[in-house]
Amino acid sequence: MKIPSSTRRNFTAGLLGSTSFWMYGGHKVWADALQSEGALAYKPQYFNHEEWQFINAACARIFPADAHGPDGALLGAPEFIDRQMDTPYGHGQLWYMSGPFRAGAPNLGYQLPLPPRDLYRQAIAAANMYVRDHHQGQVFAQLAAPEQIAVLKAFEQGKMMLGDVPAHAFFEQLRQNTLEGVFSDPLYGGNKGLAGWTLLGFPGARADFMDWVNQKGAPYPFGPVSMSGETA
Amino acid sequence: MCAKKVDAIVIGAGWAGSILAKELTEAGLSVVMLERGDERATAVEGDYPSSIDELRGAIRHRLFQNLSQSTVTIRNTLDQEALPYRRLAAFLPGEGVGGAGLHWSGVHFRVAPDDLALRTNVVARYGKNFIPEGMNLQDYGVTYEELEPFFDKAEKVFGTSGEPYTINGKIAGNGNRFAPDRSDAFPLPAMGEVYSASLFRSAASNVGYHPYALPAANASAQYTNPYGVQMGPCNFCGYCSGYDCYMYSKASPNVNILPALRQDPKFTLITKAHVLKVNLDADKKKATGVSYLDLRTRQQVELDADLVIISAFQFHNVHLMLLSGIGQPYDPKQNTGTVGRNFVYQTITTSRAWLSPKQYTNLFVGAGGAGVAIDDFNSMNFDHGPLGFVGGSPVWVNQAGVKPIAAAIGGPGGKAPTWGEGYKDAMVDTYRHSLTIDAHGSNMAYRDVYLDLDPTYNNAYGQPLLRMTFNWKDNDIRMNQYVVGKIEPIIKAMGATKYSLGMLKDGEVFDTRRYQTTHLGGGAVMGTDPKTSCINRYLQSWDVSNVFVIGASAFPQGMGYNPTGMVAALAYWAAYHIRTTYLKNPGPMVQA
Known part of the structure; x- marks a missing residue:
């Protein structure tokens, strides 16, 4: 399987060249991390080339780069999602998956026979088909960022179907998994450099605030630590 | 496997089951507790930092x-087709030893005494016509005074932290002035207050409400309970x-009861034992034991007993009664039967203030379990007359x-x-x-809100799923809107830069x-009339007298308070009467 490393390097280069990224003081850790080729070399185990490019682009749009720091793709959300596909969750083993499968009122919840890995496979293929039809044969990952955002908004708010999958259900799956990747322990492949936690001011696995119960509105002074002891 | 016989079978290893198992072994009975999930121990599931x-935890x-x-399966109305609840979201039942008592938060209330006789109180104050058409408003059939010793006992077992208002009629602290009188102090002082809670306390006080420290089954100090x-x-x-407390600070059956119970030779815990049904004799008046599926071997096992305690999660209790044929299933069209009747929930909405x-x-x-609350709009602590609804909500900051994942999503x-x-x-x-500030409110029972067996969908063992027919009703929506409106002045008094009211x-x-919320209730409710309740005031089945059904399934209405404190008190209350009355002369403790 070919790794779209050039695409990833382009994301990186774009960010490193952005003034706002460098001006944001807390992210030096990022400059270091991104220089390590190892951090970029993740080979997707589940997603194929086209899917992987789609996921990378979508993660970067859902959680965009800005003055606060890098985007969701650089934070490892795509790696997180790819690795989740081979867990009991990805295989739908945490969900009731017995039939009959019937469509119902949206408030009665998810009713598709697709576990997350099948949902992604079907919906990404259909999403790219939709994009090809509307953008002169280009796939989602080839679009400029504003066009990608417009497509994601159409999925989020529209009533269209992507294969058997309502586009809004696919979008919500993608949104949730991206944010899970950005904000879970780096053990799972995302939240690289603890940048997700640093953004929010969440101290990670410290989990002991005996002396900090009430600081009368002062910020908690310590940065995050991961379960493995990584700090930022 | 040939049938074995024990004195008592306890189904489910959560709070209710653990309390009953402890009490029955203390009474000298041999007890087998069956839990369909895995063994859980804080040394494993509570191992820091995993x-x-x-x-892995809450997500x-x-x-x-x-x-x-x-x-x-769930549907909103009688004419709808119910669909399976395929992904956990709206409510989160537990599984494994400790049940929902392992992953709960620890808010540990008693009860608002007026809630125990809500029908009587509403009728006395506002007249019978105040009750909306289709609302099944009922009394529990037990008073606060009767339950008080068991609330006290449960707090001592749980190591509950809190501040009293009155003890034996005398003001003893700055606690909840709407709370009923206590026979003793909380075993531990109130938890510390985070910044958000302290802001809420002063703001609520400034606008004329009566803030108090939430009673928490989170230990504010080191504690040894009566079981040692x-x-x-x-x-x-x-x-x-969502987690097993790595500090051994949050009360759970695993930390507060099972370490003592496991040492008792009369007690046996069997995990991965999915109870298929309670077995009844030919005329369905006596339980003979249970049939369970050993999930390790996939063998069906018959276990006989003189006494069967159904003490799983609220809706599992109702499911098991329906699968076993205990009592008459509720029929909303004919308005007959009681099993599945008065299925209730809570109305919980969250408002946010930005500083x-x-x-x-x-x-x-x-x-x-920690935080600061007001009870000014809970239960019958305010005049419902001009408002035209039944019920209320405590309001609190419970940080x-x-x-980060939950926040981000x-x-x-x-x-x-x-x-x-x-x-x-x-x-x-x-x-x-x-x-955030929550309005944590009641939800009344209605004729067309109930539990029964689904006609289409089965579980992995070939049994029909339980079907929920549930929707929000005008009475409870208006109650929620009214109480959330009372949050607005508190937020303003905090000096918030902006806010959003959730209702x-x-x-x-x-x-x-x-x-x-996971605070589901009812469906196997207690009461004084076998036409409108499944179990009597001692939580004994009206129909099968050697079956007791313990849990929030006994609540005739959804109360504003969190249910665990009430469940624990009812468990100790039922256990006390089994020990002092039932075991001496097994049979119905109340004549139908």
């Missing part, structure tokens, strides 16, 4: 029921709800420790985007500088995709 892994539901084996087991002091790590950029609320600091709130441009800015502001909307339909 115990505080949010992805992938490590300690919750695995729906792949069994779930419920120890709790460590809570460090506000924020990993209560100045200089004020950090450090939302990750917290304890599941239980907000973790929930979004910044207000009108801010939930992804893309502007999302991160808003999320940072919300996570660092906001706080149920007119005509709102119950949405299974969004977490609301």
Whole structure:
């Protein structure tokens, strides 16, 4: 399987060249991390080339780069999602998956026979088909960022179907998994450099605030630590 | 396997089951407790730091029921086709030893005494016509005075932290002035107050309400309970709800009862034992034992007993009664039968206030049971006459420790985007500088809201799933809207820079995709009339007298308070009467 490393390097280069990224003081850790080729070399185990490019682009749009720091793709959300596909969750083993499968009122919840890995496979293929039809044969990952955002908004708010999958259900799956990747322990492949936690001011696995119960509105002074002891 | 015989079978290893098993072994009975989930021990599931892994914990539901084996179906109205609850969202039942008592938060209330006789009180104060058509308003058939010793006992077992108002009629502290009188102090002093809670306390007081420290089954100090087991002091790590407390500070059956119970040779715990049904004799008047599936060997096992305690999660209790043929299933059209009748929930909505950029609320600091509340709009503490609804809500800041994945998926709130441009800015502001206030309200019972067996969907063992027919009703929506309106002046008194009020909307339909609460109730309710209740005031089946059904399934209405304190008190109450009355002369303790 070919790794779209050039695409990833382009994301990186774009960010490193952005003034706002460098001006944001807390992210030096990022400059270091991104220089390590190892951090970029993740080979997707589940997603194929086209899917992987789609996921990378979508993660970067859902959680965009800005003055606060890098985007969701650089934070490892795509790696997180790819690795989740081979867990009991990805295989739908945490969900009731017995039939009959019937469509119902949206408030009665998810009713598709697709576990997350099948949902992604079907919906990404259909999403790219939709994009090809509307953008002169280009796939989602080839679009400029504003066009990608417009497509994601159409999925989020529209009533269209992507294969058997309502586009809004696919979008919500993608949104949730991206944010899970950005904000879970780096053990799972995302939240690289603890940048997700640093953004929010969440101290990670410290989990002991005996002396900090009430600081009368002062910020908690310590940065995050991961379960493995990584700090930022 | 040939049938074995024990004195008592206890189904489910949560709070209710553990309390009954402890009490019955103390009474000298041989007890087998059957738990369909896995063994759980704080040394394993509470092992730091893997115990505080949010992805594995609250997000992938490590300690919750695995729906792949069994779930419920849900519909909103009688004419709808129910569909399976395929993914955990709106409510999160537990599974495994400790049950929901392992992953709960720890808010540990008693009861508002008026709630125990809500029908009588509403009729006395406002007349019979005040009760809306179709609302099944009922009394529990037991008084606060009768239950008080058992609330006291449960608090001592749980190591509950709190501040009293009155003890034996004398003012003893700055606690909840709407709370009923106590026979003794809380075993531990109230938990510390996070910044958000202290702001709420002063703001609520400034606008004329009566704030108090939430009673918490989170230990404010080291504690040894009457069973001799120890709790460590809570460090506000924020990993209560959804987690096994690594500090041994949050009360759970695993920490507070089972270490003592496991040493009793008369007690046997069997895990991976899925009870298929309670076996009855030919005329369905006596239980002979249970049939369970050993999930390790996939063998069906028959176990006989003189006494069967159904003490699983609320709706599992009702499911098991329906599968076993205990009592008559409720029929909403004919208005006959009682099993599944008065299925209730709670109305819980969250409002958010944003403070100045200089004020950090450090939302990750917290304890599941700690906070500051007001009861001015709970139960019958205010005049419902001009308002025209039954019920109420306590209101509180209960900063239980907000973790980043849940916060990020929930979004910044207000009108801010939930992804893309502007999302991160808003999320940072919300996570660092906001706080939330809940209206944690009651939900009444209605003729067309109930539980029965689904006609289409089965569990992994070929049995029909339980079907929920549930929707929000006008009475409860208006109650929620009224109480949320009372939050607004508190937020203003806090000096919030902006706020958003969360409330149920007119005509709102119950949405299974969004977490609301796991405080489900009713369906096997207690009472004084066998036509409208499944179990008598001692939680004994009216129909099968050697079956007792313990849990929030006994609540005739959904109360404003969190249910666990009431469940524990009812468990000790039932156990006391089994020990002092039933065992001496087995049979119905109340004549139908």
